[in-house]
Amino acid sequence: MSKSEIGVTILGCGTVGGGVAALLLQQRKLIRRRTGLDLVLRHVAERDTSKHVVPGAPFCTDAAAAIDDPKTDIVVELIGGTGVAAEFIERALRLGKPVVTANKSLLALRGPELFALAKKNGTCIGFEASCAGGIPIINALVHGLVANRIEALVGIVNGTCNFILTQMTQRGVSYAEALAEAQKAGFAEADPTLDVSGRDAAQKLAILAGLAFNVSVAERDISVSGIDSLQEADLKFAGELGYVIKLLAIAQREKKEKISLRVHPTLVHKGDQLAGVGGSFNAVSVYGHAVGHVLFYGRGAGRTPTASAVVSDVVQIALGVAPLAFKQLNLLPANAKVDLLPFGELSSRYYLRLTARDEPGVLAQVTKVLGAHRISLSAVLQQEAGASRFVPVVITTHLAREGDMQKALSQINRLAALQPPAVCLRIIDAPKEFAGG
Amino acid sequence: MSKSEIGVTILGCGTVGGGVAALLLQQRKLIRRRTGLDLVLRHVAERDTSKHVVPGAPFCTDAAAAIDDPKTDIVVELIGGTGVAAEFIERALRLGKPVVTANKSLLALRGPELFALAKKNGTCIGFEASCAGGIPIINALVHGLVANRIEALVGIVNGTCNFILTQMTQRGVSYAEALAEAQKAGFAEADPTLDVSGRDAAQKLAILAGLAFNVSVAERDISVSGIDSLQEADLKFAGELGYVIKLLAIAQREKKEKISLRVHPTLVHKGDQLAGVGGSFNAVSVYGHAVGHVLFYGRGAGRTPTASAVVSDVVQIALGVAPLAFKQLNLLPANAKVDLLPFGELSSRYYLRLTARDEPGVLAQVTKVLGAHRISLSAVLQQEAGASRFVPVVITTHLAREGDMQKALSQINRLAALQPPAVCLRIIDAPKEFAGG
Numbered sequence: 001m002s003k004s005e006i007g008v009t010i011l012g013c014g015t016v017g018g019g020v021a022a023l024l025l026q027q028r029k030l031i032r033r034r035t036g037l038d039l040v041l042r043h044v045a046e047r048d049t050s051k052h053v054v055p056g057a058p059f060c061t062d063a064a065a066a067i068d069d070p071k072t073d074i075v076v077e078l079i080g081g082t083g084v085a086a087e088f089i090e091r092a093l094r095l096g097k098p099v100v101t102a103n104k105s106l107l108a109l110r111g112p113e114l115f116a117l118a119k120k121n122g123t124c125i126g127f128e129a130s131c132a133g134g135i136p137i138i139n140a141l142v143h144g145l146v147a148n149r150i151e152a153l154v155g156i157v158n159g160t161c162n163f164i165l166t167q168m169t170q171r172g173v174s175y176a177e178a179l180a181e182a183q184k185a186g187f188a189e190a191d192p193t194l195d196v197s198g199r200d201a202a203q204k205l206a207i208l209a210g211l212a213f214n215v216s217v218a219e220r221d222i223s224v225s226g227i228d229s230l231q232e233a234d235l236k237f238a239g240e241l242g243y244v245i246k247l248l249a250i251a252q253r254e255k256k257e258k259i260s261l262r263v264h265p266t267l268v269h270k271g272d273q274l275a276g277v278g279g280s281f282n283a284v285s286v287y288g289h290a291v292g293h294v295l296f297y298g299r300g301a302g303r304t305p306t307a308s309a310v311v312s313d314v315v316q317i318a319l320g321v322a323p324l325a326f327k328q329l330n331l332l333p334a335n336a337k338v339d340l341l342p343f344g345e346l347s348s349r350y351y352l353r354l355t356a357r358d359e360p361g362v363l364a365q366v367t368k369v370l371g372a373h374r375i376s377l378s379a380v381l382q383q384e385a386g387a388s389r390f391v392p393v394v395i396t397t398h399l400a401r402e403g404d405m406q407k408a409l410s411q412i413n414r415l416a417a418l419q420p421p422a423v424c425l426r427i428i429d430a431p432k433e434f435a436g437g
Numbered sequence: 438m439s440k441s442e443i444g445v446t447i448l449g450c451g452t453v454g455g456g457v458a459a460l461l462l463q464q465r466k467l468i469r470r471r472t473g474l475d476l477v478l479r480h481v482a483e484r485d486t487s488k489h490v491v492p493g494a495p496f497c498t499d500a501a502a503a504i505d506d507p508k509t510d511i512v513v514e515l516i517g518g519t520g521v522a523a524e525f526i527e528r529a530l531r532l533g534k535p536v537v538t539a540n541k542s543l544l545a546l547r548g549p550e551l552f553a554l555a556k557k558n559g560t561c562i563g564f565e566a567s568c569a570g571g572i573p574i575i576n577a578l579v580h581g582l583v584a585n586r587i588e589a590l591v592g593i594v595n596g597t598c599n600f601i602l603t604q605m606t607q608r609g610v611s612y613a614e615a616l617a618e619a620q621k622a623g624f625a626e627a628d629p630t631l632d633v634s635g636r637d638a639a640q641k642l643a644i645l646a647g648l649a650f651n652v653s654v655a656e657r658d659i660s661v662s663g664i665d666s667l668q669e670a671d672l673k674f675a676g677e678l679g680y681v682i683k684l685l686a687i688a689q690r691e692k693k694e695k696i697s698l699r700v701h702p703t704l705v706h707k708g709d710q711l712a713g714v715g716g717s718f719n720a721v722s723v724y725g726h727a728v729g730h731v732l733f734y735g736r737g738a739g740r741t742p743t744a745s746a747v748v749s750d751v752v753q754i755a756l757g758v759a760p761l762a763f764k765q766l767n768l769l770p771a772n773a774k775v776d777l778l779p780f781g782e783l784s785s786r787y788y789l790r791l792t793a794r795d796e797p798g799v800l801a802q803v804t805k806v807l808g809a810h811r812i813s814l815s816a817v818l819q820q821e822a823g824a825s826r827f828v829p830v831v832i833t834t835h836l837a838r839e840g841d842m843q844k845a846l847s848q849i850n851r852l853a854a855l856q857p858p859a860v861c862l863r864i865i866d867a868p869k870e871f872a873g874g
Contacts, residue, residue: 145749288571290571302729315583
């Protein structure tokens with residue numbers, strides 16, 4: 001794109017769409033001074049006219065006509081979901097018009113296919129806003145870390161879950177109470193399922209891992225568990241052991257070039273940078289063979305942070321930089337499926353919380369089962385029984401195979417001296433790089 | 438650059454130069470797979486043949502001939518300093534050959550001029566490695582945050598100082614002991630002056646602030662004090678007050694669009710993300726009007742992290758992305774000098790440590806002087822005298838003007854009840870964005 005006046009059309013004027021429209025109007029002069037480009041907001045297409053509220057924005061209701069307008073040079077899709085959003089994106093790409101989107105659901109479902117369509121039509125897709133809001137993590141993976149063989153990527157990429165877990169940790173409230181607070185504060189939807197189930201984080205991980213390892217990853221490749229069944233007792237015990245619990249999205253290079261992909265609540269050592277990421281903030285740690293540990297931290301959602309990422313994509317497209325890179329870089333290659341490590345073969349440390357009868361020999365029974373599955377104990381936390389007939393027993397283990405742990409768990413859950421089910425969470429240790437020599 | 442085979446010539450084979458040569462040779466295949474580009478190492482020009490030690494690297498001693506070689510497409514300057522390095526960079530630019538450099542001293546001294554020379558010759562300069570080693574902070578400022586009016590940039594950008602301060606904080610050792618350890622561990626030069634004086638951090642701040650505020654900044658525009666006169670007592674008292682001491686490089690937008698620029702030891706609240714940055718790591722916090730607080734963390738120096746940044750620049754140049762961006766973006770504009778806030782007009786909170794005679798009324802005398810200069814107390818820490826005739830009195834203040842504080846200090850240092858000089862450090866409070874709602 002070499003002309004200095006660039007027509008931008010936004011599809012969808014919800015929270016983010018409205019934010020982008022406002023930011024483009026507000027910062028037109030700043031962007032012109034920095035880049036020499038005049039970004040002109042052509043259309044904001046929104047079916048729901050009650051959302052036509054950004055002052056000075058050229059609203060319309062016909063998205064297709066807005067895309068087709070010869071004066072539309074760049075299409076920004078902020079409708080979300082995998083339905084009409086996909087149709088409009090395809091329409092724009094077929095016209096050779098570059099698309100900017102924050103639509104992680106769609107990219108996790110059909111990213112490689114849409115990227116191929118963009119290439120076929122000589123255009124590109126900008127998707128910085130699809131992961132971790134305003135944090136320029138996509139640009140970092142694509143450009144800044146290009147010389148690195150990535151060993152691992154570990155992220156807090158769902159602000160809703162992190163807000164809830166921070167409340168539970170800092171104030172000792174239950175999951176239900178913390179969720180209600182998150183909803184009240186606007187950090188969680190009325191139906192929070194997509195967030196608290198871990199699915200939203202998995203969709204982002206599909207995109208980030210695809211970029212980090214140069215493969216195509218689908219959401220279904222990722223083992224996912226959410227935060228909705230976490231109990232405050234586990235956050236408390238984790239704290240006593242020196243950990244906080246975070247919902248982590250983890251992609252790691254394993255033996256024989258296999259990749260493990262998972263999203264689950266994880267015990268993170270308090271000395272780890274990720275442990276200090278509070279509230280609705282996001283952070284992504286990347287480990288490259290040359291760069292070592294780098295971490296990117298910021299607001300992972302919200303109107304203006306996401307708009308910041310969208311407009312950065314618009315500018316890079318308008319400069320001609322993004323189309324050139326997109327054409328030459330083999331992003332999310334459809335023909336390179338990720339070579340997954342089966343979840344059962346994962347190696348991890350574990351946290352177990354058992355509810356045991358207050359009688360002698362229970363711990364011995366448990367350690368016998370664990371030992372039979374080659375799992376050894378790292379620490380044990382057992383308190384006096386007090387009034388109850390049952391006492392919590394908390395165990396952490398050394399590294400073990402996930403498959404072994406699952407087999408041990410099913411035996412442990414049948415022990416007469418225990419009240420099933422045992423709670424089992426994974427522990428991630430601060431890699432050496434965290435130590436900060 | 439549209440050909441698929443790109444000739445790269447490295448000038449200087451010290452720690453970083455050797456790292457870049459090794460990384461280019463090692464990752465040629467990975468980079469080809471990711472980008473379609475074949476980066477061929479043409480020459481490694483190094484006068485000192487005892488440094489010709491990277492296996493497989495095409496060494497030579499004549500840098501000028503290596504630059505002039507028609508098969509050299511990109512020149513990587515890693516000689517350092519402001520002498521021959523500048524001559525070679527100019528030579529390459531005049532031939533229209535793009536230059537990649539990690540040379541912060543040269544850029545802080547003559548950046549705007551060299552950038553203009555590159556533009557005049559239709560080429561570009563890549564300088565990601567000049568600040569914060571492997572952290573892609575330049576790319577983030579130039580591209581990722583382009584839609585933001587930057588309000589402030591606060592960084593730990595000197596790994597040597599951070600290593601020393603971390604040792605002093607965690608182990609209570611003196612500055613001299615910590616420096617000796619840093620030298621032993623390879624984190625400090627035999628002559629550490631450039632690092633511990635704060636000058637190295639100021640050179641990086643000149644570059645980062647120039648990009649953040651779209652102005653040209655020289656090293657001499659920055660008020661600098663180093664860590665070489667810090668006493669362990671101050672790290673201890675800071676800790677008791679809930680702070681750690683970090684050498685921060687700070688650029689901030691002030692009233693009437695003036696910019697304040699400074700490097701000094703600073704009390705950082707323990708809840709602040711920067712407080713957790715330990716050892717030789719670097720981190721840069723950026724506050725944008727749209728994105729809010731973003732932070733970038735990683736290794737700020739060292740062979741392979743810096744090489745990671747250099748090769749990322751080489752790839753972006755070879756892709757044609759960097760030349761296009763450089764041409765259109767008005768980076769470090771020579772004609773837009775920074776509009777500096779005079780240091781005396783800075784507003785800050787302060788930490789004072791006084792050495793007071795153990796007699797009544799001393800604190801009253803001090804607060805009277807401070808009050809006369811419109812400075813009010815926030816906290817006081819005074820311990821029992823013990824055996825000594827003198828007791829330390831630690832005071833923190835509310836916001837005050839730097840000029841007022843300097844005047845107050847000179848009066849305080851004349852009080853008969855005190856042993857001069859009073860120690861005065863600045864406090865930076867966690868901006869609201871840190872709070873992590």
